[in-house]
Amino acid sequence: MVEKRLSDCAEIASLVALAGDILSLSGVENPQIEAEVLMAEALGTSRSGVFIRLREEPAQAARGRFISLVERRSAREPVQYILGRQDFSGRIFTVNPAVLIPRPETEILAREGADFLKGLNSPLAADIGTGSGCIAVTLALEAPESFIYAVDSSRGALQTATANAEQNGAIESVEFLEGDLLQPLSGRGLQGRLDLIISNPPYIPTDDIQGLQPEVLYEPKAALDGGPDGLDALRRLVHEGPAYLRPGGRLTLEMGYGQAGAVRDMIDAEPGLHFEKIILDFAGVERIISALKR
Ligand SMILES: C[S@@+](CC[C@H](N)C(=O)[O-])C[C@H]1O[C@@H](n2cnc3c(N)ncnc32)[C@H](O)[C@@H]1O
Structure with missing residues (x-):
């Protein structure tokens, strides 16, 4: 479900926005910030690095990593364990x-x-x-x-x-x-x-x-x-x-x-x-x- 909806998004901005909505529905407390953190992890950059790339389409591997991180977080796995x-x-x-x-x-x-x-x-x-x-x-x-x-x-x-x-x-x-x-x-x-x-x-x-x-x-x-x-x-x-x-x-x-x-x-x-x-x-x-x- 998470994967299907996220794979419809092209740009980093829309992926992050939708991930924020998904995490919010899962009951995560700071969904938008966490979506940005997970995107930073998937791209191998910082949160500010995400902001300057919002209009880009991520490479397939980074998109796959992001979807899997969002799936784990929406199952309420702590973000610290996800990031390690x-x-x-x-x-x-x-x-x-x-x-x-x-x-x-x-x-x-x-x-x-x-x-x-x-x-x-x-x-x-x-x-x-x-x-x-x-x-x-x-x-x-x-x-x-x-x-x-x-x-x-x-x-x-x-x-x-x-x-x-x-x-x-x-x-x-x-x-x-x-x-x-x-x-x-x-x-x-x-x-x-x-x-x-x-x-x-x-x-x-x-x-x-x-x-x-x-x-x-x-x-x-x-x-x-x-x-x-x-x-x-x-x-x-x-x-x-x-x-x-x-x-x-x-x-x-x-x-x-x-x-x-x-x-x-x-x-x-x-x-x-x-x-x-x-x-x-x-x-x-x-x-x-x-x-x-x-
Ligand atoms: C609340 S955690 C604290 C971990 C770390 N000190 C911290 O503050 O984040 C308690 C730790 O005590 C360990 N522990 C629980 N019972 C214990 C026991 N009887 N003897 C030794 N360690 C124990 C657990 O494995 C766990 O790592």
Whole structure:
């Protein structure tokens, strides 16, 4: 259907306009912009490169690429998976269905972590649930004296994260470890030595996942599912994290809408921690919580 209607269009302008209508009918939020982005990808140019070629007829191969990209996007596959990349804190990260697409609010988390590490002498940090590696790589590059252990239970995620560390020039400062939350850190002499544990863990309550935007359902379930109340991983990080932090070290966690009170209670109940602060995201949601090791 998409192919048939798009193949009736001759010029780039009419292809983009019709693709915008198709994406709009599919429920895509910014259909016109995304149609332009997909055309830029099909032509191997930028969005402004599309604008100067609007009156041209694209070559057959580019037209075919565009139709296939529009078909994928109209099935609500995330545009980041279609393009294979996402910007995070000004750097490009490869993304694919093995990893969560990095979100803008996680840039705030990474900045908090980097600012904490910057003043320290050869700091050590652990990024738990590293996914694409966006947090670990950002810490390594913005706090260049630091060394980061980046853990994930997903081998596919770790492969992507390793590629991202290589592409962004951070591979010397990050060690990737496969396993369950903090478990891969044990046996490495790290107890009581980390300056920072940072994590954006899965925190969506299991029953809420099906009701999310269709795009989210393309992302790995292990990156989303936080158990019945969404707090499974957060609970374990608050409980198990202090053993790895040095006195004054920091635990910084991203959390979901409405979870701040519960996570604060967990921190208050943990003898090894004292609450430090909560930071709001761009929408005013309590998104990041920090505690210090006593
Ligand atoms: C919400 S994603 C965060 C990815 C990335 N840090 C980011 O902020 O974009 C959570 C990540 O935690 C990983 N994960 C889930 N449960 C885990 C566990 N028990 N141990 C280690 N990693 C886990 C998932 O595979 C996923 O990559």
